[in-house]
Amino acid sequence: MHPETVPSGIPGLDPLLGGGRPARGIVFVLGAPGTGKTVLLQQLAFAAARAGQRALYFSGLSEPHDRLVEHLRPFAFYDERLVSHGVQFLSLASLLADRPHAASGAVLETIRATRSHLVLIDGFRGLRNLLGNDEAVLQFLYTLGAQVGLLGALLVVAIEGNPRAESLYPELTTGDVILGLYFERARIGHRRYLEVLKRRGAAPLPGLHSFTIDSSGLRCYPQFELTVPRVDASFDATRRAPFDLPQLDALLGGGLTQGTTTIVAGSPGIGKTMLSLQFVAAGLARGEPAVYLCFHESRAQLLAKAAVLGLDLAAAVAHGQVHLLTERPIVFDPDILAHDLRQAIERVGARRLVVDSLADLEAALGRDRLEAYLAALAALLRHEGVTALFTKDVPQVFGVNLDLAQVPLSYLAENVVVLRFVTFRGEVRRVLAVLEMRFSAHDRSFREFVLDQGRFQVLGRYESPLGSLDELSPQREREP
Amino acid sequence: MTPTVLVVDDEVPIVLLLGELLHAEGYRVLTAHNGEDALALARAHLPNLVLADVMMPRLDGVELCRHLHADPRTRGIPVILMSAVVTPHARATSAVAFVSKPFDLDHLLALIHRHARPPALRWE
Numbered sequence A: 001m002h003p004e005t006v007p008s009g010i011p012g013l014d015p016l017l018g019g020g021r022p023a024r025g026i027v028f029v030l031g032a033p034g035t036g037k038t039v040l041l042q043q044l045a046f047a048a049a050r051a052g053q054r055a056l057y058f059s060g061l062s063e064p065h066d067r068l069v070e071h072l073r074p075f076a077f078y079d080e081r082l083v084s085h086g087v088q089f090l091s092l093a094s095l096l097a098d099r100p101h102a103a104s105g106a107v108l109e110t111i112r113a114t115r116s117h118l119v120l121i122d123g124f125r126g127l128r129n130l131l132g133n134d135e136a137v138l139q140f141l142y143t144l145g146a147q148v149g150l151l152g153a154l155l156v157v158a159i160e161g162n163p164r165a166e167s168l169y170p171e172l173t174t175g176d177v178i179l180g181l182y183f184e185r186a187r188i189g190h191r192r193y194l195e196v197l198k199r200r201g202a203a204p205l206p207g208l209h210s211f212t213i214d215s216s217g218l219r220c221y222p223q224f225e226l227t228v229p230r231v232d233a234s235f236d237a238t239r240r241a242p243f244d245l246p247q248l249d250a251l252l253g254g255g256l257t258q259g260t261t262t263i264v265a266g267s268p269g270i271g272k273t274m275l276s277l278q279f280v281a282a283g284l285a286r287g288e289p290a291v292y293l294c295f296h297e298s299r300a301q302l303l304a305k306a307a308v309l310g311l312d313l314a315a316a317v318a319h320g321q322v323h324l325l326t327e328r329p330i331v332f333d334p335d336i337l338a339h340d341l342r343q344a345i346e347r348v349g350a351r352r353l354v355v356d357s358l359a360d361l362e363a364a365l366g367r368d369r370l371e372a373y374l375a376a377l378a379a380l381l382r383h384e385g386v387t388a389l390f391t392k393d394v395p396q397v398f399g400v401n402l403d404l405a406q407v408p409l410s411y412l413a414e415n416v417v418v419l420r421f422v423t424f425r426g427e428v429r430r431v432l433a434v435l436e437m438r439f440s441a442h443d444r445s446f447r448e449f450v451l452d453q454g455r456f457q458v459l460g461r462y463e464s465p466l467g468s469l470d471e472l473s474p475q476r477e478r479e480p
Numbered sequence B: 001m002t003p004t005v006l007v008v009d010d011e012v013p014i015v016l017l018l019g020e021l022l023h024a025e026g027y028r029v030l031t032a033h034n035g036e037d038a039l040a041l042a043r044a045h046l047p048n049l050v051l052a053d054v055m056m057p058r059l060d061g062v063e064l065c066r067h068l069h070a071d072p073r074t075r076g077i078p079v080i081l082m083s084a085v086v087t088p089h090a091r092a093t094s095a096v097a098f099v100s101k102p103f104d105l106d107h108l109l110a111l112i113h114r115h116a117r118p119p120a121l122r123w124e
Helices: A037-050 A065-072 A092-097 A100-114 A124-131 A134-150 A166-172 A246-251 A272-285 A299-308 A313-318 A334-348 A358-384 A474-478 B012-024 B035-045 B061-070 B105-115
Strands: A025-031 A055-059 A087-091 A118-122 A154-160 A177-185 A190-199 A208-214 A217-221 A261-266 A290-294 A322-326 A352-356 A387-393 A415-424 A427-437 A447-452 A455-461 B004-008 B028-032 B049-053 B079-083 B097-100
Touching: A025 A037, A025 A134, A037 A055, A037 A087, A037 A118, A037 A154, A037 A177, A037 A217, A055 A092, A055 A100, A065 A087, A087 A092, A092 A100, A092 A124, A100 A134, A100 B012, A118 A124, A124 A134, A124 A154, A134 A154, A134 B012, A208 A334, A217 A334, A246 A427, A246 A447, A246 A455, A261 A272, A261 A358, A272 A290, A272 A299, A272 A313, A272 A352, A272 A387, A272 A415, A272 A455, A290 A334, A299 A313, A299 A322, A313 A322, A322 A334, A334 A358, A352 A358, A358 A387, B004 B012, B004 B035, B012 B028, B012 B105, B028 B035, B035 B049, B035 B061, B049 B061, B049 B105, B061 B079, B079 B105, B097 B105
Parallel strands: A025 A154, A025 A177, A055 A087, A055 A118, A118 A154, A261 A387, A261 A415, A290 A322, A290 A352, A352 A387, B004 B028, B004 B049, B049 B079, B079 B097
Antiparallel strands: A177 A190, A190 A208, A208 A217, A415 A427, A427 A447, A447 A455
């Protein structure tokens, strides 16, 4: 029988552990100095205390407890009222000073006396100094682990070192759970990762998962691709999500099919953001909440653009109809973004989503994860019944030749709307067309559109005098 | 006379834990790490109580209990069995109590106190 599993109290960690932490046994937490081991242990301790259990935290370092508490105080999980009664801080050095040969017995007496359910030992190196050598430490941990387990409690030991160092393996065989913490240089800044190297009695999520440490403590973000449910969502191609732009909606056969993903591809400055805001406004007019994710515009800029459409975005946000997510390009973590996006969709009950732009996701993901991540995102949106619009910059400013090889049609988008500049008799004009729409009949003809004081207006069918838009490209115009 | 408890478990830390605990409670403690050694010790010392794990190499706890109670000399020794897994096989023994691991030490001590009293002090 596997030990009972209980909530760890650390946001996002339980799914990684296959449901939660074991109620008893041994957990080893490995990581280089500064990776977050101490915060993890202390957060576990306070979570247990908050759940009505008692936790014993043994510091392997000879650091005074007031200093320990001083570092702990800024964290939201720290609760002064739980200190002593719920979480007891003890120095291993003081406890073992008199009984180096009966170390586990001394610890065990304390566990019994305090009726603790969770015992945390922070500092393997400190233990080695106290007990003399590695062998004595191993014997101590083995004995203590078995005894603590017998009493129905959990022993958590933080060990300094590279989690992947094979030299540690023999020492860790008794662990029911082994967690590896990593702190690595990213392209910009650092990233923290957590890996479940071993979990007896449950199926952990494989791979490296992001985690953050801030004033709320430690929070884990499972790799997004592994968390998306593989269930078929209901789909009805007759249900539409219109733009309330009659000419465009007509091209789309009444609007975008609900629950599908669309890429709006076009040159920079052509009006993709305005079309996206129009999509949000049309949704709100139908009582469909939205999430808007943007990377380059500030909140204030977006509110100003929305105001041009007569859309009071600030009010919609205040009333919980729209959730605005503004991320910094390049530096964001895709798994944290996916988590935030998911939460935002749930919070407002979103039926529509705008991602402005797809290129920012592509840049952050890199080639190795791009396809899997976007496919997972599309699956999530289908599952939630969210109609999504992703903008995509295309470098070619004039003409209509669009390289669809750059557009992730196969795994992300069912529909493609292209926006283009064309020149006609020395004038720059804008046209749009629906190039692809998987679940609907659609009209492939081009429509001219204008941004009338910023408002998106689609005009009638665009007929070029020369028969084709290609012939309007600057190169062709120069020909005699 | 100090009552004697024989503690049998193949996990050394558990024998150490229970041994220290019972010693502190005023018992004389004998220890063994398998059923065969335990049987020999029981026959030699006639302890007041045997506290044995079920899953052990070389004669498990259930077999140990059967052997002890089949022998007229050790028939009267109460046996408490401990295990993480409660099987029907383990239930169908002549043990006085069955304790599932992990256990509450105070509960276990209360059981031991109840069954390890010297025969002279017993009602029967």
